[in-house]
Amino acid sequence: MEVKFADYRFLPEQQLLYKHDQLIPLKTNQARLLDFFLSDPQGIHSKDAIMDTVWQGKVVSEQVVFQTISQLRAILGDKAILTFSKKGYQWQLPIQADSAQESVAEAETAGLKGWGKGHKFALFSLAISLCLLAVLFFINSWQSTGNNEVSFHVLYSENNAETSRAQFNDIASRALEQNRAFLSDKMPSNTSVRQAFAAPKLIWQQANLAADSWLIWGDTYSSEKGIFVHFGLARDNTRWQGYLFADDPRELTQKLALRLEQLQAMGLFSLTNKALDINSLILMQQIAPDDPDLLLLLAKHYIGVQHLDVALTYLQRLSAQDSSYAFSPYRANAQWLTGKIYKMRSQHLQAANSLDSMSAILAETPLWPLSFHNIQTKAWLAYEQTDYNAMLKTLEQGIALGRKQADALTLFELHIMYSILAEKSGDDHKKYLHLNEAQALLLKHKLDDSNLAVVYYHFALFTEDNTKAIPYLERILTLPRSAQNYWVQDHAFEMLVNHHIEQQNFAAAHSLFTDHAERPKTLVLKAKLFQAQEKSGEAKPLLEKAFELARLAYDIGTGIEAALMLYQVSSAEPKLRAEYLAYLESNAKPDWLKRHNAILASE
Numbered sequence: 001m002e003v004k005f006a007d008y009r010f011l012p013e014q015q016l017l018y019k020h021d022q023l024i025p026l027k028t029n030q031a032r033l034l035d036f037f038l039s040d041p042q043g044i045h046s047k048d049a050i051m052d053t054v055w056q057g058k059v060v061s062e063q064v065v066f067q068t069i070s071q072l073r074a075i076l077g078d079k080a081i082l083t084f085s086k087k088g089y090q091w092q093l094p095i096q097a098d099s100a101q102e103s104v105a106e107a108e109t110a111g112l113k114g115w116g117k118g119h120k121f122a123l124f125s126l127a128i129s130l131c132l133l134a135v136l137f138f139i140n141s142w143q144s145t146g147n148n149e150v151s152f153h154v155l156y157s158e159n160n161a162e163t164s165r166a167q168f169n170d171i172a173s174r175a176l177e178q179n180r181a182f183l184s185d186k187m188p189s190n191t192s193v194r195q196a197f198a199a200p201k202l203i204w205q206q207a208n209l210a211a212d213s214w215l216i217w218g219d220t221y222s223s224e225k226g227i228f229v230h231f232g233l234a235r236d237n238t239r240w241q242g243y244l245f246a247d248d249p250r251e252l253t254q255k256l257a258l259r260l261e262q263l264q265a266m267g268l269f270s271l272t273n274k275a276l277d278i279n280s281l282i283l284m285q286q287i288a289p290d291d292p293d294l295l296l297l298l299a300k301h302y303i304g305v306q307h308l309d310v311a312l313t314y315l316q317r318l319s320a321q322d323s324s325y326a327f328s329p330y331r332a333n334a335q336w337l338t339g340k341i342y343k344m345r346s347q348h349l350q351a352a353n354s355l356d357s358m359s360a361i362l363a364e365t366p367l368w369p370l371s372f373h374n375i376q377t378k379a380w381l382a383y384e385q386t387d388y389n390a391m392l393k394t395l396e397q398g399i400a401l402g403r404k405q406a407d408a409l410t411l412f413e414l415h416i417m418y419s420i421l422a423e424k425s426g427d428d429h430k431k432y433l434h435l436n437e438a439q440a441l442l443l444k445h446k447l448d449d450s451n452l453a454v455v456y457y458h459f460a461l462f463t464e465d466n467t468k469a470i471p472y473l474e475r476i477l478t479l480p481r482s483a484q485n486y487w488v489q490d491h492a493f494e495m496l497v498n499h500h501i502e503q504q505n506f507a508a509a510h511s512l513f514t515d516h517a518e519r520p521k522t523l524v525l526k527a528k529l530f531q532a533q534e535k536s537g538e539a540k541p542l543l544e545k546a547f548e549l550a551r552l553a554y555d556i557g558t559g560i561e562a563a564l565m566l567y568q569v570s571s572a573e574p575k576l577r578a579e580y581l582a583y584l585e586s587n588a589k590p591d592w593l594k595r596h597n598a599i600l601a602s603e
Contacts, residue, residue, distance in 0.1 A: 003038045004096040008076065010038060014310060017075075023278060024075060025305055025554035027586070029054055029068050037081065041091035044084050071586060074579050150269045152176050153187035153209060155196060155217035165193055168218045168229060171249055175256040176216075182260070193219045194369065194409045195448055197241065199482035200234035202450055206480075211236060214269070220252075221366040225325055227252055228367060233268075237275040240268060242293045245326035262288070292318055292330045299337055305554040308341050315341075325364070332361045332370050336377065343381050351381055368405055372398065376417060388425050395421065408445035412438050416454050423462070431462065452476075453485035457492060470499065477512075490521060497525045501532045520550040520558040527565065540569055560588050564596065 003010045009018050015031035017024040026034065032054045036045070047065050054068070069081055069089060082092050154176075156169045169186075176184035187207055196203045196217045204215050218231035226247045233240040244259060246252040263269065266284045278301055285294050295318040302311035319334040321327070339354035358374050375398040382391035395418045402411035415438035422430035439455050441447065453476045460469035460476075476492040479485070493512065500509035509529050513522070523546035530539035543566050550559035560583075567580040581600065585593065593600070 005038075005093045006076070010034060012038070016307075016310075022552050023305060023554075025307075025551065026075075027071075028309070030071055030075075033068050034072060037089075037091040038095070041095055044088045044090045046088040049088070067582060067586070070579075070582055074582070150182050150264070151210065151213040152182055152184040152216050153207065153213060154184060155187050155189055155191065155203070155207075155215055157188070157190050157192075162219075164220045164222070167220045167249060168231070171220070171229065171253045171256055172216055172218065172231070174253045175260060178257040179261060179264075181264070187215065190446070191448065192407075192409055193217060194407055196234075197230075197232055197369075198409065198484050199448070199450060200232060200239045201237070202448070202480055202482040204234040204236065209235075220249075221368075223364070223366045225364075228329065228365070229256065230329070230367075230369070231256065233263075238268070239276070240293065243329040262291075266291070290321060292321065292327075295321075296330070296333055296337075299334075303337065303341060306556070308344065312338065312341060328361050328365050329367055329370060332358050332365075332367070332374075335361065336370070336373055339377055339381075343377065343384065346384070348381060348385055352378075355381070368401060369410075372401060372410055372414075375401065376413075379417065379421060383421050383424065391421060391425070408441050409447060409451070412441045412447060412451060415441065416458070419458060423458075431458075435459070435462070448480070448482075450480040450482040450485050453479045453488040453492075457488045460492070460495075466499070470496070473499075490519075494521065494525060497529065501529060504532075506533055518545070518549075520546045520553065520555050520562070523549070524558060524562050524565070527562075531565075536569055540566070543569070556587050560584060560592070564599070568599065 003012065007019050008024075010016070011018075012035050015026070015028075015035065017026050017031070017034065033050065036050065036053050047062055050065055051060060055064075073080055076093070080091070080093050082090050084090060154169055154172050156165070173184060173186075176182045187209075189203070189207065191203055191206075196215075200215075203217075207215060209215070212235070214233055214235045216231065216233050218229055221228040221230070226245055227249065229244040229246075229252055231242055231244070240263070242259065244252060244255045246255055266287050267280075268284070276297065278298075281294060281298055281301065285291070285298070288294060295314050299311045299314040299318070302308070302314070315334045315338050319331055319338075322330070335354045335358035339351045339358065342348070342351035342354060355374055355378050358370075362371050362374065375394055379391050379394040379398070382388070382394055395414065398414045399411065399418070402414055415434040418434040419431045419438065422428075422434060435455065435458055442451055442455065456472040456476050460472035463469040463472070473492040473496050476489055477496070479489070481489055497509050497512055500506070500512070506529065513526055523542045527539040527542040527546065530536070530542070543562050547559060547562040547566060550556075550562055563580045563583045567577055567584070570577045570580065584596075584600070588596075
C-alpha cells in the first residue's frame with residue numbers, strides 16, 4: 001500500500017517513489033532507507049539501527065549512512081529528515097492518511113456504535129455497500145472504455161505474397177467483426193510486419209490516421225503442434241503487442257476476438273489513455289495482475305529506468321506462470337530480457353545461461369524473430385567477453401537465418417551489426433563489406449528511410465576526414481525518427497554541435513536547436529554552446545534543468561555530465577557544489593572519478 005507525504009507517494013513493495021506522476025529514481029539503499037523512516041516516522045533512529053536494517057549486516061562506515069541521508073535530503077528537501085545530536089534521525093514530513101481507508105474505518109466505527117450487539121450485521125451491511133460501490137465502479141469503467149466505438153485499421157500490402165501475413169489479416173478482420181464497438185477497415189501499406197514491430201509509432205504517423213484510431217498488424221507462424229499469432233497495436237504514443245496460440249485459424253480468430261475484448265476491459269482503448277506510462281500499467285495490472293503482456297511491459301519499463309531487480313522480479317514471475325508450448329513466446333521473451341539484464345551487469349555466465357534457456361524454448365517453435373533477437377544479444381555478449389570466434393560464428397548463424405526467412409530488414413540489421421562488431425574488433429575489410437551489403441538491401445528492397453540513419457552514421461564514423469562526415473550527419477537529422485534510430489540521430493546531433501563549436505561557427509550551432517525538444521542531453525549541449533560564447537549566465541539555468549530532467553529519467557550519463565559542469569560553475573556556492581559532488585561520487589564509476597579527479601580536486 002502506498003504512503004503519501006508532501007507531493008510524493010512511495011510504494012514500499014516495489015520500492016518506488018513518485019513526485020506527482022513522475023518516477024523519482026532511487027538507488028537500492030536510498031529506497032530501503034526511505035522505507036525504514038516511513039515505517040516508523042515518529043521514532044528517532046540511531047545510526048546502528050539504520051545500518052542493521054538498510055545494509056542488512058554488511059560492514060559499512062558511518063559516512064555511508066550520512067551520505068545516503070544527504071542524498072535523500074537532496075531529493076526530498078533538507079527538512080525531510082531531522083538530526084538529533086548523539087541520538088539519531090527522525091522523519092519530519094507529515095504522512096497523509098489514505099482517504100479510502102479513513103472512510104472504511106469511519107463506516108466500521110459508526111456501524112459498531114449504531115448496532116451494538118448487532119455489529120456483525122453492521123459489518124455485513126458495510127460489505128454489501130462496498131460491493132455495490134465496486135459494481136458501480138465497474139459499470140462506470142465499462143461505460144468509459146467499453147461503450148465507446150474504437151476504430152481499427154488492419155495494415156496490409158496489396159503486393160505482399162506472404163501467406164502468413166494474409167492469414168493474419170483475415171484472422172484480424174474476422175475477430176474485429178465480432179465486437180459491435182469495433183470499427184475496422186484496411187490500411188494499404190508496403191511496410192513489412194518486421195518494420196511495423198520495429199517502429200510502430202513511425203508507421204502510425206505515416207498512416208495519417210485520426211488521433212484515436214488504432215493500427216493492427218501481425219503474422220502467423222505454423223508448426224506441427226498448431227499456429228502462433230504475433231500481433232501488434234499502435235496509436236500515437238501507445239504501443240502493444242502479444243502472442244496467441246491455437247490449433248487452427250478459426251480458433252485463433254476466436255482467441256484474438258477475446259483478447260481484444262480483454263484489452264478493452266483493461267482500458268487500453270480508452271480515449272483518456274494517451275500513453276502507456278507506468279501509472280497506466282499499474283492501474284491495468286490491478287484489473288489483470290497476471291497478464292503476460294503487462295508483465296513484459298512492466299519489466300521493460302524498469303529496465304529502462306535501471307531498476308533491474310524490480311524488472312527481474314516481473315520476469316521471474318512471467319517465467320513461472322505457464323510451462324506449456326503455447327506460452328513459449330512469453331517464456332522466451334522473459335529469458336531474453338533476463339539475459340540482457342545480466343549482460344548489462346557484466347554477469348556474463350548468467351547472461352549466457354539465460355540466452356541458452358531461450359534457445360532451448362524456441363528450438364521446437366517457428367518463432368524465428370525471437371531467435372533473431374537471441375542471436376543479436378549473443379553476438380554482443382561474445383564481443384564483451386572478447387570471444388571473437390564465437391561472435392563471428394553467431395553473426396553467420398544470424399545471416400543464415402535472415403536468408404532462410406527471406407526477410408530484408410532482418411538481414412539489413414544483421415549486416416549493420418556485423419559491420420559495427422567488425423570495426424570494434426579491428427577487421428576493416430568486414431566492416432566495409434557488411435556496411436555495403438546493408439546499403440544494398442536498403443536500395444533493393446526499398447526499406448523505410450528511417451533505416452538509412454544507421455548507414456549514414458557509420459559512413460560518417462568510418463570517414464577519416466571529419467569534414468567529409470558532416471554531410472552524412474546533416475542527412476541523418478532529416479530522416480524520420482523511430483525507436484530504432486533515435487540514438488543515431490541524437491549522437492549525430494551532438495557531433496554536429498561539437499563540430500560547429502570547435503569551428504566557432506556559433507550561428508550554425510544555434511540553428512540546429514530549432515526543432516529539437518528539450519531533452520537533458522540537448523540542454524547540456526546548448527549550455528556548452530553558451531559557455532563557448534562566454535555566456536555562463538545563460539548556460540547555468542539550462543544545466544540545472546538538464547540535471548533535474550536527467551535524474552527524473554534516470555539518465556545517469558547526462559546527469560553526471562551536467563553535475564560536473566554545474567560543479568565547475570558553482571564555485572561561489574559551496575553547499576550547492578557539495579550536492580553535485582555527492583551526486584558524482586554516488587553515481588559515477590571509479591575510473592570516471594579517477595579521470596576527473598584533477599578537476600574535482602582543483603576546483
